[in-house]
Amino acid sequence: MKVEYIDHMGSDLSVVRAATASFAKDPEAWDEDKHPRLINYLARGMTQADYDNMVEYLSGGQQSNSINRSPRLDKQQEVAEILEAYRHTPTHWSPFAHTAITLRLKAPIAIHAQFMKHTVGFAHNTVSRRYVSDTPEVFVPEFREKPTGNIKQGSGGLHRDRFDFANWYKREVNKSIKLYEKLIEQGASPEQARFVLPQGVMTEWVSTGSLYAWARLYRLRTDSHAQKEIQELAGQIGQIIKPLFPVSWAALTGE
Numbered sequence: 001m002k003v004e005y006i007d008h009m010g011s012d013l014s015v016v017r018a019a020t021a022s023f024a025k026d027p028e029a030w031d032e033d034k035h036p037r038l039i040n041y042l043a044r045g046m047t048q049a050d051y052d053n054m055v056e057y058l059s060g061g062q063q064s065n066s067i068n069r070s071p072r073l074d075k076q077q078e079v080a081e082i083l084e085a086y087r088h089t090p091t092h093w094s095p096f097a098h099t100a101i102t103l104r105l106k107a108p109i110a111i112h113a114q115f116m117k118h119t120v121g122f123a124h125n126t127v128s129r130r131y132v133s134d135t136p137e138v139f140v141p142e143f144r145e146k147p148t149g150n151i152k153q154g155s156g157g158l159h160r161d162r163f164d165f166a167n168w169y170k171r172e173v174n175k176s177i178k179l180y181e182k183l184i185e186q187g188a189s190p191e192q193a194r195f196v197l198p199q200g201v202m203t204e205w206v207s208t209g210s211l212y213a214w215a216r217l218y219r220l221r222t223d224s225h226a227q228k229e230i231q232e233l234a235g236q237i238g239q240i241i242k243p244l245f246p247v248s249w250a251a252l253t254g255e
Contacts, residue, residue, distance in 0.1 A: 001106060001236070003104070016095075042251070045089035057082070097210040099211040101240075104205075110199040111230050121216075136202060140200075143162035145158070176198050211252070212252065
């Protein structure tokens with residue numbers, strides 16, 4: 001799997017410009033003392049002081065009057081109330097949408113399908129085997145154990161028979177690819193011949209999204225509950241975007 005940078009528009013200063021437009025301001029230069037605080041406020045929905053105060057209280061420190069809470073609650077209830085209030089704190093996402101990052105991605109069809117669930121703030125164009133009939137590349141997974149307990153998704157550690165599984169997998173996938181090529185050679189239309197290809201073959205696509213859209217995808221797809229393959233893909237995305245918007249990316253993702 002691979003992610004490649006193509007192009008981008010904007011910077012951390014672009015986010016600041018969009019945010020300050022409401023006040024008819026247009027900053028000409030980056031202010032190291034002021035602008036990071038603004039970006040963090042936009043991403044969190046609260047000032048740095050209020051955020052620090054919340055962190056201090058949740059870590060066992062004293063609570064100031066800036067944290068709204070109901071009277072006569074025990075500590076556990078107070079923490080639950082604060083976390084719930086923070087979860088519903090409205091953020092200011094639109095300044096982060098005045099940006100664009102275009103990436104080229106390569107992954108198995110099954111991972112591409114997961115990626116395509118992210119539509120808001122994105123435009124996607126994928127290689128189509130209606131028009132392309134070259135031999136597809138095969139993705140060979142590291143076979144993991146099924147999840148334990150009552151978990152309906154995910155996987156466990158590496159399976160002890162993973163090398164045998166990989167051999168079986170490659171044998172059957174290659175059979176499908178040979179049949180695909182035979183259908184093409186015999187004159188079948190590529191748009192129908194592709195039906196025989198398994199989800200393990202690679203596909204490529206180009207995606208353009210706002211900084212906010214990419215950050216949301218990154219947060220969701222690097223979560224420990226996401227499939228490991230798409231975690232890896234999202235990790236590559238983060239490595240590309242973080243240097244382009246270092247302050248905003250840290251504010252939106254916590255990294």
